[in-house]
Amino acid sequence: MGSAIRADDLPLSNSFAALPPDFYTRLMPTPLPAPYFVAASSSSAALVGLTPAQLATPELVELFAGNAVAARSLPLSAVYSGHQFGVWAGQLGDGRAILLGELNGPAGPMELQLKGAGLTPYSRMGDGRAVLRSSVREFLCSEAMAALRIPTTRGLCIMGADQPILRETVETAAVVTRMAPSFVRFGSFEHWYHRNKPAQLQQLADYVIATFYPELTAEANPYAALLAEVTRRTARMIAHWQAVGFMHGVMNTDNMSILGLTLDYGPFGFMEAFDPAHICNHTDQQGRYSYANQPEVGHWNCYALGQALMPLIGEVEAAQEALGVYQGEFAATFDYLLHAKLGLHSEDGADAALFESLFALMTASHVDFTNFFRALGNFTIDEGSAANTALRDMFIDRAGFDDWAGRYRVRLRQEHSVDSERKLAMDAVNPKYVLRNYLAQVAIDRAIAKDYAEIDKLQAILSRPFDEQPEHAAYAALPPDWASDLEVSCSS
Numbered sequence: 001m002g003s004a005i006r007a008d009d010l011p012l013s014n015s016f017a018a019l020p021p022d023f024y025t026r027l028m029p030t031p032l033p034a035p036y037f038v039a040a041s042s043s044s045a046a047l048v049g050l051t052p053a054q055l056a057t058p059e060l061v062e063l064f065a066g067n068a069v070a071a072r073s074l075p076l077s078a079v080y081s082g083h084q085f086g087v088w089a090g091q092l093g094d095g096r097a098i099l100l101g102e103l104n105g106p107a108g109p110m111e112l113q114l115k116g117a118g119l120t121p122y123s124r125m126g127d128g129r130a131v132l133r134s135s136v137r138e139f140l141c142s143e144a145m146a147a148l149r150i151p152t153t154r155g156l157c158i159m160g161a162d163q164p165i166l167r168e169t170v171e172t173a174a175v176v177t178r179m180a181p182s183f184v185r186f187g188s189f190e191h192w193y194h195r196n197k198p199a200q201l202q203q204l205a206d207y208v209i210a211t212f213y214p215e216l217t218a219e220a221n222p223y224a225a226l227l228a229e230v231t232r233r234t235a236r237m238i239a240h241w242q243a244v245g246f247m248h249g250v251m252n253t254d255n256m257s258i259l260g261l262t263l264d265y266g267p268f269g270f271m272e273a274f275d276p277a278h279i280c281n282h283t284d285q286q287g288r289y290s291y292a293n294q295p296e297v298g299h300w301n302c303y304a305l306g307q308a309l310m311p312l313i314g315e316v317e318a319a320q321e322a323l324g325v326y327q328g329e330f331a332a333t334f335d336y337l338l339h340a341k342l343g344l345h346s347e348d349g350a351d352a353a354l355f356e357s358l359f360a361l362m363t364a365s366h367v368d369f370t371n372f373f374r375a376l377g378n379f380t381i382d383e384g385s386a387a388n389t390a391l392r393d394m395f396i397d398r399a400g401f402d403d404w405a406g407r408y409r410v411r412l413r414q415e416h417s418v419d420s421e422r423k424l425a426m427d428a429v430n431p432k433y434v435l436r437n438y439l440a441q442v443a444i445d446r447a448i449a450k451d452y453a454e455i456d457k458l459q460a461i462l463s464r465p466f467d468e469q470p471e472h473a474a475y476a477a478l479p480p481d482w483a484s485d486l487e488v489s490c491s492s
């Protein structure tokens with residue numbers, strides 16, 4: 001617990017604000033009536049030298065609700081464009097996000113961004129606000145993903161206010177403060193490309209390279225190298241999503257981070273009953289962003305970035321070569337992660353078939369994704385064990401499972417796998433706890449009733465997703481019946 005800190009003493013700077021004024025609009029957040037503290041993340045706070053106790057002081061509540069501006073802050077909203085659901089959408093921009101500046105910490109400079117802090121020139125039809133429900137979801141999932149070691153923006157804190165906000169029903173307002181080294185998106189580049197402004201395009205690319213990819217300045221074609229590196233990071237990020245069953249829900253190019261971070265948590269979901277065609281976003285009727293489509297859409301989005309960078313890259317072949325790294329990087333990362341999930345430490349030519357038949361069995365039986373992989377850590381090479389029976393009981397097609405288990409067993413024997421060692425290794429990569437929609441919903445319902453303890457409890461459990469935590473085993477349970485009609489949409 002640190003002592004209270006004055007907002008004006010925060011050593012904020014703003015490197016993005018050094019870009020020319022056509023990249024953003026400077027503006028003040030719009031105050032909310034009587035804001036109050038809802039939640040904070042201690043690990044995020046530590047990244048910028050703060051504590052949850054400091055964030056709960058009246059002065060910082062005012063600051064992170066957008067009711068006060070720190071002396072060294074240069075608040076701004078950035079402009080960007082993007083492709084939404086595969087269609088060029090033109091100008092979008094921070095319609096409700098305001099960048100306060102950056103704070104230095106153990107992981108380097110982190111930008112602090114308020115989400116839901118009022119109207120901006122980019123609000124279009126929106127009200128500039130975010131509701132408590134979506135803020136809790138974004139906050140909890142950012143922190144859960146970080147604990148799963150998946151590249152992501154972070155959630156620092158949530159401040160709430162009783163101001164009514166109209167969505168499908170009347171909800172109340174909240175401001176979630178997010179952190180990332182940068183919130184520049186693929187759409188930030190597309191913006192200047194589609195406006196035919198090569199000078200601004202280059203300024204943005206040079207800023208991103210100099211600030212976040214300085215090693216690329218020495219490359220013969222730094223812009224092609226940037227495209228290749230972002231493509232590589234995007235492929236790796238999505239391989240990690242697939243490996244934990246995370247579905248983003250709105251993989252529009254304006255939600256794709258130039259740093260390869262999971263960005264903009266809206267109608268996301270974690271896979272429960274396994275179905276590769278699962279669509280987590282109720283608004284996405286075509287299933288463009290289904291689980292199975294995510295890797296392909298990630299590649300498509302990199303093409304949109306590549307198109308935008310063409311005036312800087314120059315040669316089509318150079319761009320194609322950069323984009324060509326996607327499939328290999330995705331396949332290698334996903335393959336590596338699957339080997340780890342199955343506790344295999346060697347490679348075998350038949351592994352791809354082994355994985356494929358497992359996914360087919362899981363699909364046919366709608367096996368719970370998280371619980372299955374966690375339980376697989378208990379598999380024993382000795383055929384008769386109770387652990388294997390429990391696994392087998394997760395499948396409708398028992399004979400199919402027996403056949404698969406036989407092949408898995410042979411494979412494990414082949415690399416002299418030891419049950420106890422393999423379980424330890426598998427438990428370290430197959431989470432027991434993920435942010436299931438129903439868990440988030442319980443925390444949201446209590447938060448709406450002004451009880452925030454469940455947010456803190458969930459946050460604590462999800463900060464150690466690989467630990468057994470037997471006292472919290474209920475949080476690994478399958479969704480209850482009432483959750484079957486939970487729908488998440490773009491409404492936030």
Ligand code: AMP
Pocket residue numbers: 092093094095096097122123124125126127128129130250254255264266490492
């Ligand atoms: P999203 O699909 O949530 O990433 O949002 C797409 C665009 O809509 C972004 O430019 C957002 O800033 C903007 N937007 C979403 N909700 C609102 C809102 N309530 N008020 C203003 N702009 C919004």
Ligand code: MG
Pocket residue numbers: 254255264
């Ligand atoms: Mg967005």
